Amino acid sequence: MGALRQTQSVESKHKLSNTLRNWLPILHSSLSDLPEAMAPFVEANPVVELKNGYEEDFEKKIPKKIISGAVSNSRTEQIEALTIQSRSLFEILDEQLGAPLFPTPISQKIALFVVENLDENGYYEGDTETFCQTHAIESDTFEKVRQRFAHVEPIGIGAKDLAESFLFQLDNAEISDSAYALALKVINNMQEIHSYSSEERFAEVIHVISTFKNPPNIEYQEDSAQIVPDLMIYFNDDNEIEVKLNDAYYPTINIDANYGVEHDFVKEKIKEAKSLVDALDMRKATLYKVGLMIVEYQYDFFCGGQIMPLTLKTLADEFGHNPSTISRAIANKYIACDRGVLAMKEFFTTAIDDDVSNAAIKEYLISLVKEESHAKPLSDMKLLEKIEAKFKVKMVRRTIAKYRKQLNIAGSSERKKLYQLGG
Structure with missing residues (x-):
């Protein structure tokens, strides 16, 4: 019996090592690059057929809860932005740099300067003081013109920071008067958001804020057309948070059973094919577990709050892997939620040195x-x-x-x- 158990252990270990050998490149690749990562395994195996998940429409695979409801238009636009981006953000803004918002030469000059000094997220970071001195413009005049960006599409562009971007979006949101006053307080004091949880209109405020674009240019970020989220995190009809794999977008592995299994070569190739299926399943299970942990640690974020401290070491300890393995595992992976499509790495803190995060x-x-x-x-x-x-x-x-x-x-x-x- 002892010898039998030892044989089973060796066979199990051998099978696992084959799966792990396939699993690492499959885990480390992005969902959009997954077919390419699997290609070497497929090309060397005549019993395997790979069907690309890209053959179907991406939008149909997003849970309706994410792309429907009171803010269906903005969410649908986000999904469309993932599949095709016909015009750049600058082109969209350039069309609005005239009347009625900017009817005079001075206001147009200021508006153009704001657009030219947007950072990668759509926030204004220009040197206002130098610009005003160079063009003999009062700083108050500059600021009044910049505030008109609260009415420029996409709403939130041209704000100085996230709070102001949310204030721009708040002025264009459908919200009751009583909730609006509370929303102002919440946005201006986001780090203490839960101190307002007992307020009567708190739930309405959180619902409205959760629909805001973060960052404001999320629909126009570079390479957004290639971003395909591995996970969708959303509240279902029972107001319970759900984590869903974008598994319908995964490539499908078909093993051809018509080959004669009596040949050792075919047996080996079928074994390798099953290891490839196991590796793909391990990728799904790993990322799903990552999603569950993110929800556990970052629940407040999905309710409208801020991202809380979470280190890769915490996740690595949970999985029994090295933090560097986890870092590669979440690289180029994305999560779609009510607050946009976010890189997984954004939910984790990094170290300043060995002892300080x-x-x-x-x-x-x-x-x-x-x-x-x-x-x-x-x-x-x-x-x-x-x-x-x-x-x-x-x-x-x-x-x-x-x-x-x-x-x-x-x-x-x-x-x-x-x-x-x-x-």
Whole structure:
């Protein structure tokens, strides 16, 4: 009996190693590149036939909950943007840089400058002060013109940060007057979103915010036509969150049973084909489990909140793999949800060094802002100094500014104005 168990163990281990050998390249490839990754295995095996999942329409495979409902138009546009992008974002904006929003030469000049200084997400990051000095324009005039981007399509473009983008979109959303007032508070204080959960209109506010584009140019981002999400995460009709594999978009492996299985060569090829099927199933199971973990740790995000700290090591420990393996596994993988199509890597924090994660730095940054003087808020340079002193790391100011924007924290001058308005 002992010898028999040993033989079974060796056979099982051999089968698993074959599957793993196939699994790694299949796991690491994006869904759109999966047929290409599988091609070497298929070409060397006469009993295998591969049917490409791209032969069917992508939109039909997205759960109706994601592309239907009160915001069906914007969500349908997002799906269409994944399949074909006929006009660039600049072309869309260029058509709007005239009357009625920008009827004068000065307003058109300002509007063009805003468009020319959009970052990769559609946020304005131009040097307003230099532009105004060069063209003898008052900063107040510039800002009034820029605020008209609240009425430019796609809504949210030209905002300075995520909070302002949401405010632009809020002014164009269908929302009750009482919920609108609460939405203003929530958007301006996103890091404390759950402090408003007891408010009467909180559910309506979260529903409306969850429909906003994030980032504002998500429909026009470069290479969006090639993005095919591995997972769909959405709330079903019972208001329960669901994780669904985009398995209908996977290639299908057919094993030809007409070959004579009495030949050793055919037996071996059928065995290899079954290992390939197992590897594809392992990819699905692995990414589905990743999706479940993301929902577990990032549930607040799917309800309209912010992405919480989650390290690759946490995921690696759960799977029993090295973090580098997990990093490659989630590379070029995407999730479709009510808040857009997002890269899986966006749900994870990375390390500044071996002992410090950017999540820890962000948490400390939040605590510094909470405790700062309302009369003299901390500048990014002051925040940088305190963070470097606490964590004994070297960083640059623009990294602090980037983290601040990710956390929806306004700049020091903006925070001072908000403190004054709040009494």
